[in-house]
Amino acid sequence: MSDLAAALVPPAPAVPARDLPLPIFLFSFLRNTISTYPDHAFELLVGRARVLGIDSLLLNDPEGVRRVLVEAREHYRRPVSVIRAIRPVVGDGLFLAEGEVWKRQRRSLAPAFTPVAVGELIPHFQAAGEGLLRRLEGRAGANLSMEFHTTALDAVLRALFSLTPEDADRDVALIVRRYIAGPGRPNLLDGLARSEDDFAFAGASRRRFRKPWFAAVDRIVAERRSGVQPARRDLLALLLEVRDPETGAPLSDAEIRDQTATMLLAGFETTSRLLFWASYLLALDLPTQARVRAEVRAHPVEAVAGSADIEPWPALREVLLETLRLYPPIANLLRTAVADDEVAGEAIGPGTQVWISPWVIHRHRRFWDQPTAFLPSRFRGQRSPWTGGAFMPFGMGPRICIGAAFAMTEAEMVLASLLGRYSIGLDSRRRVLPVANVTTRPSFEPTFSLERS
Ligand code: HEM
Incomplete structure (x- = not known):
């Protein structure tokens, strides 16, 4: 049977037939941003609306997207609403x-994230995968969403900060989970605010998180400064070595802390979502899971020594790319114009908010065949399919995700470990829906069945 005949259409929020009335739009948007895009959003190249007095542009046109994120990117900034939600945990x-x-x-x-540098991190990803298997040992079922959170944090701590689970501060994961589920979600006041300091009273719950979070990050840096040197140069070593080209001054403690916090937050939450959705899709599509298992068994994860050894896992790579298309961990990229511009034939003025949504673009009917179907084979033979403009899970242009190769390699290694040992299934038929606020999370965390195979 061909992939097309067998196409699985995995769960997604119902698409409204037309634009939602403002009160319903706001209510739905605050709960789940991707539930508000109306049917025609998946057909048009550019759409315009005024929302809460803000001129807003939904931009799907690949040329227009390139203009905003690449050619004229100096004319655009991250909007106040995003900055307010994440500044408390990533600083500057x-x-x-x-x-x-x-x-x-x-x-x-950049030197910590080149393909060569990421290739050297493979033993850390292997260790994170082994840790996952140890925790699953003897169990018939598991909350893989939670397990992947632990695994992805473990990978980042090992790979970027040379910390093992024994010496790492496990509070870090808990703090981030709570932040993202609670005060980290953008709220109505973020949408109304015109500056970072507006409605300062509403930021109290975010500021409360700052203290324990920065304290946990400071402990990671302090441990390194206390003298224990890692076997290889890692991100923290790079940060400690950085010197200002003009003054020769090292980074301040606050700068080191902010970069460390940024990498921790950006590095594990997103990748754990990718691991979850890939596992969910494979639990729904057992023939594809069997194909991937045969592939990773033929080239076992223990034998992988460098990134070249991952090449024999093309089916796994296709599944990950298709997962990023259907469930992009970052569903919307937002920019606010700070200067006049013209995009896709539309005049843009300062203050216009541009929405570039991987969620919409990845399901757009003009760009994809069977856009809502899970068809990993559509990526066959494409190792880096990010150049066309219709596939952008890691963003685009100079501000493209610095950790893309890191995330893909880690996800390949962790899933190869899991699928090499277990057949995974779902204990319940209840559909898991994607909910996008900060990242694209599951509507609930299902129990996966684990059968040693
Ligand atoms: C599947 C996993 C990941 C996804 C889907 C993802 C997605 C993205 C996207 C879409 C952006 C651009 C946002 C924008 O332009 O507004 C971004 C930026 C960024 N990502 Fe990732 N990311 C992932 C993993 C990682 C990892 C593993 C790290 C670090 C270890 C990381 C660190 C960053 C940083 C620091 C930026 C900001 C880059 C800049 O502005 O120069 N990400 N990511």
Whole structure:
């Protein structure tokens, strides 16, 4: 049977037939941003609306997206609503930096994320996968969403900070989970705010998280400064070595903390979502799961020594790419114009908010055949399919995710470990829906059955 005949259409929120009335739109948007896109959003190239007095553009046109994220990117900034929600936990790290400061930061951090550097991290990803198998040993079922959170945090702590689960601070995962489920979600006041400091009273719950979170991050840095040196240079070593090209000054403690916090937060929450959705899809599509298992058994994860050894897992790679298409961990990229511009024939003025939604673009009827179906084979033979403009789970242009290769390699290693040992299924037929606020999380965390095979 061909893939097309067998196509599985996995769960997604119902698509409203037309634009929702404002009160319903706001209510739905705050619960789940991706539940508000009406049917025609998946057909049009550019759409315009005024929401809460803000001129808003939904941009699907690949040329227009390129204009905003690449060619004219100096005319756009991350919007206040996003900054308010994440500044308390990432400070002035790479994600929120702008202009020359951003350029300098990105240049300093890039060496930790090159393909060669990521290839050297493979033993850490292997160790994170082994940790997952140890925790699953002897169990017939597991909450894999939770397990992947632990695994992805473990991978980041090992790979970027040379910390093992024994010496790492496990509170970090708990703090991030609580933040993202609670005060980290953008709220109505974020949408109304015109500056980071507006409605300061409403930021109290976010500020409360700052203290324990930064304390946990500070402990990671303090441990390194106390003298224990890792076997290889890691991200933290790079940060401690960075010098200002003009003054020769090292990064301040606050700068090191902000970068560390940024990488921790950006590095594990998103990848754990990718691991979850890939497992969910494979539990729904058992023939594809069997194909991937045969592949990872033929080239076992223990034998992988460098990134070249991952090449014999093309089916696994296709599944991950298709998962990123159907359930992009970051569902919306937002920019606010700070200057006049023209995009896809639309005049843009300062203050216009541009919505570039991987969720919509990845399910767009003009760009994809059977856009809602799970068809990993559509990515056959495409190792890096991010160039066309219709597939952008890691963003686009100079601010594309610095950790993309890290995330893909980690996900391949962890899933190869899991599927090499277990057949996974779902204990219940209840559909898991994607809910996008900060990242695209499951509507509930199902129990997966685990059968040693
Ligand atoms: C599946 C996993 C991941 C996904 C889907 C993802 C997605 C993204 C996206 C879409 C952006 C661009 C946001 C925008 O332009 O508004 C981004 C930026 C970023 N990501 Fe990732 N990411 C992932 C994993 C990681 C990992 C593993 C790290 C670090 C270890 C990381 C660190 C960052 C940082 C620091 C930025 C900001 C880059 C800059 O502005 O220069 N991400 N990510």
